[in-house]
Amino acid sequence: MRAKDVMKTEVITARIDEPLCQLLPHMRKVHLRMLPVVDHDGVVRGVISTFSILEHLLPSYVTSGDLSDLSFAPDIDLMRAHFADQQQSNITELMEEALLVTPDDAALAVAAALIRHGKHECAMVVDEQQRLLGVISAGDILNGLAKACGND
Template sequence: MASVKDVMTKEAVTIKPDTSVEDTAKLLLQHHFSGVPVVDDEGVLQGVVSEGDIIKRASHIQSPAVLEFLGGLIYLDSPKKYMEELKQAMSLTIGDLMKTEVITAHPDDSIEQIATKMLSKNIKRFPVVDEEGKVIGIISRRDIMKHLYQAEDL
């Protein structure tokens, strides 16, 4: 039975939290990636950022519905959600934009386990981390397809 370490891409491209959103977008386009892990100076996973995160940053933000009552404002929607979306829209670095709750793979996980996780969570790629949380590779749906169908030339 094959494991993640047998099929993962070992040279994972990563970025740092202080990378600009613009530079990250260029990197994703240049390499045809849909997302990239974010690591600290030691290579420890801090988060991930995807095309969707960057696109969402440019989307229209709706302010929360409010009701004016006796000279004050009563929020009908959560202002916390609005403030988070506003922070993302104004973010200049990936550290402000990245998702910090990341599902990862371990090198010894089976391909079946990872494929099941990918499908159930609708995630296209997982950073592969060692016991210290350092990114040692990435496994994507394409890596699994290559393994399943022995398509060496893809």
């Protein structure tokens, strides 16, 4: 079995020039925690997730782990201020550029190993020009396996 056999091809994406104030309501509406970011040619440029947005709302000395515990600090409303500041920020400033991508003819085990070692639950399936073909999640792989074993 290959990645293309189990991947989802109907993918909601974010545009590269979208500001946060447009993207966030959209993400909430479709109940997705993670969207691939594509440019005008459909080439994958990054991933935007609720997690990566959250990371940008915390001070750098917290996200870097130098002061990972703030239990001694009162509510100094840092995040609200940062949230307001970031509203007009472009997605490119907030997204993760390290991509979890796999070619569509990759064996299922290759895709599974990739997802297992990555931070997100899914990987993006791309063609040779890095254009987005679909996404593949841990659930998709399990569904594909169940189907193949006749357990569906």
